[in-house]
Amino acid sequence: MNTENNSDSLFAIAIHGGAGTILPENMTPELQKEYEAVLKLAVSAGYEILKNGGSSLDAVIETIKIMEDSPLFNAGKGAVFTNEGSNELDASIMLGETLEAGAIAGVSKIKNPIVLAKEVMHHSNHVLLSGKGAEEFAASRGIALIDPSYFFTEKRFNDLQRIKNSEKTELDHCGKTKDSKFGTVGCVALDKNGNLCAGTSTGGMTNKRWNRIGDSPIIGAGTYANNKTCAVSSTGWGEHYIRNIVAYDISAMMEYANKDLGSATEEVIHKKLKATGGEGGVIAIDRKANISFEFNTPGMYRASIDKKGNLYIGIFKK
Numbered sequence: 001m002n003t004e005n006n007s008d009s010l011f012a013i014a015i016h017g018g019a020g021t022i023l024p025e026n027m028t029p030e031l032q033k034e035y036e037a038v039l040k041l042a043v044s045a046g047y048e049i050l051k052n053g054g055s056s057l058d059a060v061i062e063t064i065k066i067m068e069d070s071p072l073f074n075a076g077k078g079a080v081f082t083n084e085g086s087n088e089l090d091a092s093i094m095l096g097e098t099l100e101a102g103a104i105a106g107v108s109k110i111k112n113p114i115v116l117a118k119e120v121m122h123h124s125n126h127v128l129l130s131g132k133g134a135e136e137f138a139a140s141r142g143i144a145l146i147d148p149s150y151f152f153t154e155k156r157f158n159d160l161q162r163i164k165n166s167e168k169t170e171l172d173h174c175g176k177t178k179d180s181k182f183g184t185v186g187c188v189a190l191d192k193n194g195n196l197c198a199g200t201s202t203g204g205m206t207n208k209r210w211n212r213i214g215d216s217p218i219i220g221a222g223t224y225a226n227n228k229t230c231a232v233s234s235t236g237w238g239e240h241y242i243r244n245i246v247a248y249d250i251s252a253m254m255e256y257a258n259k260d261l262g263s264a265t266e267e268v269i270h271k272k273l274k275a276t277g278g279e280g281g282v283i284a285i286d287r288k289a290n291i292s293f294e295f296n297t298p299g300m301y302r303a304s305i306d307k308k309g310n311l312y313i314g315i316f317k318k
């Protein structure tokens, strides 16, 4: 418990459903409503847990599960396809109170990767498990292994074909398409006990190969939480998030350079990440329940319920 940091029992939550080339002209009103409905459902579920005195960990897990179960986002059910036509999922979670963390990478038989990340954190001596070993660990913890065909969605499969067909002209040297939409999901929350938590879940990037792993399961890059500073979840071109240690860098700027949440996220996303050519965004929350949404792409699916109970949902540029 960390009540001295949070004497007002502040609590709040923020989520993202990925950043990228998300433009109003490419969005139908119906699809926009669908996205907004799931964002609202997910953020409200987490908020209810916090309101009832639940932990930020429970809020983050339940919120991310809702987005993983939706085909709209590139996580869980809606995970993108690898070059070989399979789905390889990554996820991570971190607690700001103890700096405990758990993560999994490259699993293809786990319905809710974020739940397995939590199991790794609580019931193994490790932080990051991958592939078959992670699935064996899941089975040993009583988590059902599902048939990988569960992750088939026509839209994501067609995305892979489209990218493969245009591979020669559209892919740059990192295998990223020019109109990339990232679509990872993430959640950050502060509970009434003053504890921060961050979680992230993804299918990675369409057409990835060689068991490529991005930033989402990398603590410090895709996810970071520290009660002294903030909780952060990233979405974007993972290689750049790893190189810039994005989530930890935001926390470090607050801890060592006395930056506030807004200026730390702004500097990382618009200066440091941009400088290496990185695209994407972050959501972050500090121990005073301030929330920051920062992205350098045309859009980022996002929502929050702030310390006053106000719901915000956004998709396009602010």
Ligand code: ASP
Residues within 6 Å of the ligand: 018, 019, 074, 181, 182, 183, 184, 202, 203, 204, 205, 213, 214, 215, 216, 234, 235, 236, 237, 238, 239
């Ligand atoms: N960051 C993820 C990755 O590189 C992709 C995303 O955010 O959608 O795997």
